[in-house]
Amino acid sequence: MANNKTTALCSFYVTTPIYYVNAKPHLGSLYPTLLADVAARWNRLKGCDTFMLTGTDEHGQKVAEAAEKMGMQPQAFVDSLVPAFKEPWKQYNIAYNHFIRTTDQYHVKAVQDWIVQLQKQGDIYKATYEGWYDLSQEAFLTEKDLEFREPGEPPVSLMSGNKARWVSEECYFFKLSAYQDRLLKFYKENPDFITPPERLNEVISFVENGLKDLSISRKTITWGIPFPGDPSHVTYVWADALNNYLTAIGFGDKNRTEEFNTWWPADLQVLGKDIVRFHAVYWPAFLMATGLPLPRKLLVHGWIRINGEKMSKSLGNVVDPVELGKQYGIDPIRYYLMRYVAISQDSSFNTEDLENRINTDLANDFGNLVNRMLTLALKNNLAHVPAPWHRHDADVQLQNAMHKMLEDFEREMSRYYYHQAYAVLWRFVASVNRYFHDQEPWKLVKTDTERFAEVISTTCHAIKAIGLLLWPVMPATIEKLFKALGVEFTEGTNYITLLHEGKFNTDFTLSPLEPLFTKYEEKKPDMTTTPEIPVQNYLAIEDFIKTELAVGTITAVEDVAKSDKIYKLTVDCGTYGLRTICAGVKKFYTPEELMGIKTVFVLNLKPRELFGITSQGMMLMATNSDGKPTIVRADESVPAGTKLK
Template sequence: DIENDRFIRTTDPEHIAVVEQILNRVNDNGDIYFAEYEGLYCVECERFYTERELVDGKCPDHQTIPKVIKEANYFFRMSKYQDWLIEHINENPDFIRPERYRNEALSFLKDPLEDLCISRPKSRLTWGISLPFDDRFVTYVWFDALINYVSALGYPGGDLFRKFWPVSRHLIAKDILKPHGIYWPCMLKSAGIEPFQHLNVHGYWNVNAGKMSKTVGNVVKPLDLVGVYGLDPFRYFLLREMVFGLDSEFSEQALVARINSDLANDLGNLVSRSLTMIQKYFNGELPEPQTESREDLELKNAALELVGTYENFMMELGFHKALIAVWEFINQVNRYIVAMEPWVLTKTDKGRLATVIFYIYESLKIVSALIWPFMPGSAERLQGQLGIEVRGSSLTLDLVRKWGDGKPAGAVLKGEALFPRVETKSEPGPEKKSPGFLPEIEFDEFQKIDIRVATVIAAEPIPKSRKLLKLTVDAGEERTVVAGIAEHYTPEDLVGAQVVIVANLKPVKLMGVESRGMVLAASDETGVRLLSPRAECKPGCKVR
């Protein structure tokens, strides 16, 4: 659990001093000038828009028509840094991520970059930080709000600035990409400050297909649901459900489904049955393993490989990918238990039983460390039940890579259920709708459909389309398939994945790209899920 250790206000004297210092530096550099400006201004957003940024002539967030405002103001000579910024983005491919937003920023920069209005006259705006070189004006928005990233760290000589700024990573919503990805780097360059390391851009949480927004007023109050379902399950849902960079649909029904399926059934049941067996068969003491079998080695290798995969996903902010990988391993441990049948081994082979129980325990220890960033309270409870002395952030990835290193500091305890199942009340309502099955067909007709497993070789967005991705797949032969899944999957998610396609549809052109097939997916209120085989198949194998 975290909380802010300092709440920054742009009225703080320390912040005002830094803003004045940077404005003077930029002005001395010849990058601020006075001119008259006319533009489209959204009062609710408190910003100017270009014609290109409007949607049907309206503000994209508030659906209001901006006012035309004309006045004299100070401008930042942002156009001077356009070529530098293009070069910086190209030379540092992960400066803006995921890739779709890097491409969006570069698309902005294809057109001449306009200089940035940075002031408002005090006759129209009474609050704000006065320009140090003209007290008739206040600095507005960008040279005030954005600078708190460095003023909060004690720029220029503060210890926190020296420690954190060289490794700083911004996390923003996609609607403020332009000020953070274009305005801010140019401001830093002019002021002689090294740019931040990464700009990480996330999508929106949508409610009933609309953006969840404070200004629009449709924000679900997280703390209300935390009180009902618990902080850790709620946090797990948010991080598991949202694909980094894409929008996600929020619903309480989807939250409950995740809790019951992933947490109560998969992880909760694994923990409960495992700890019960340790208590029942070995009186809560972890046994020493005996001879390692092929199945044991496969589980250990999968666990250690998972740690590396997880680390890579976390570094790229692929939180949903990290959790998917952890849950695939949880399911593997559950299958291992079923295959090893410890309830039989307790009667036939105590030595073999000891090895199986030891490998289950070590697997749970690794799982507890990997879920800690997402569910710290639950992870530490599990670590306590396992008798692990080193817990929480101290149980590092390097430590869990040492399979079998260190015994429990105390007895293994079962305790209460880690994630109780959420029981939903069945309330009387309208008659259940028919699933809407299509009319029955003859088997001969079905046999005409050629359904194949295909491996995605490459994936890329289709220009000017929000929904379509161009997939190059190996279905026994290489072909292109266009899929309407861009709002649910990123190209990076798909490369290397196996999908199921209808291979014998007649080719059709979509947004100028010929598609030879259709990717199969399922959808419900929780989102869209691609169909894929449970285990890897040879590309082109037929689905029967």
């Protein structure tokens, strides 16, 4: 249900793309929905009122064709598929405020009223369209969207890889060309409009090449919103669908003006890179014509790839999120997608890596920390943990580390680089594990019960902080954890401000807790036969020891303009000094993702000249089965310059 006017100090409106109902949702549908849900939850954690919108796009030619294949009327067909979206979102704890359907009558009326408004002001006119059309994208194509591959065959749409269709029909056009200069001015004045920023550069290039007026009606199909004043036309699906972001919060309804003014403009609109043109060009132009402010931010994510290909219903390589959640649990899937699928690039998905991350990050790093602390405290009758009255240096250092982590975490969350934010948090998880190990509370309980209680209390405070920052990603798990810690959690409380205050002054009441995460058995190779290893693969020990491998920290990342593969890295190698090292990872990592990483380098390679840069070493990488290089991270406790033996 729609919210009433916010009474909080801040408000946050976030939208997902609305999803075509020509088939059930897949992992590629879940991902942007999770991005929006995490954004909403993060803002609730800051005490803001939030409104999250999602829904279904139910009009258009490909929906009508899918219905025809099923022998159903379009309305009955879309009615039958909507539960297939709502049920997985409920399963994955997607806390949306409203689920819009473009067949909802309030939406239909508002879109028709909007068209009438634009007609009156001269932004819509009737003409004839002739050109190529991509049915799968519901998009009219320009020359740069096409590739002619086979003589005598239709061109291929570069938007989807499908063959384009030639259409010639009477249409109503929106005067998109009239907004070209205003759009370019807006992009220039709002360089942070799109994340990641390279997507904005693509949009600017497209607009600078010249905009043609946009067809916003179809005469050859019947399944759509009737075009006002001309029943022989229906509204083009994108002119219909984009307006959902307005109509869901009251646009066009005089009785909901206050509600609309509360939430618009949207703070964040989440979408995939394949629909960026519609949201970054057509949508802003529509809003300019309507006299409304533009959204504050578009978050444009890459594709999830399976075996190197984009996940797609048409390719038949989709992953069912419902079955995935049943097999691995909801919160582990939520965590994995937010931590290991970077919004700045395409990412591969495979269950082997998912199982490894559940084992290492969740079961070992975090789950084991919680289990060890609770088991040790309860076993030694420390169910009530008082706030520490005395602070040791190690406790203060951990608290300071928490403050530094919180600053870095907030910075990445504000950029919507969730994968980097949770990498920051996991470095703090490692710090808490080191603290617990170094303080040896299992020994203190026998020699110094007061200090034992202080260590347990400090650990509880750190786990509570980790839990609060994990809540947007793993809400059910963290709420279960908080019950075991005796922590009262109330949505809408500004917990981030409380964390910044950083007072370790909470009493905890501990209770038993089942393991939070299930570990998966490592798939062991078949040991019944011993494969023959070619002799030439052996390396003599005297040759190996000549290689100087050392830990280094990346302190600067510079683009090499002449190369589409290479970055110039400045690496702090401790006693080896600062080194300039070229790394061919530009296609896989952004400079921000590389900054501060501590990894392993070969330091005694012969220097090489690359694009005028002398490279003084090599960064070691692991290569996944799909060919993507992955950084081998060194533990934060290992100093730069440490030699590997």
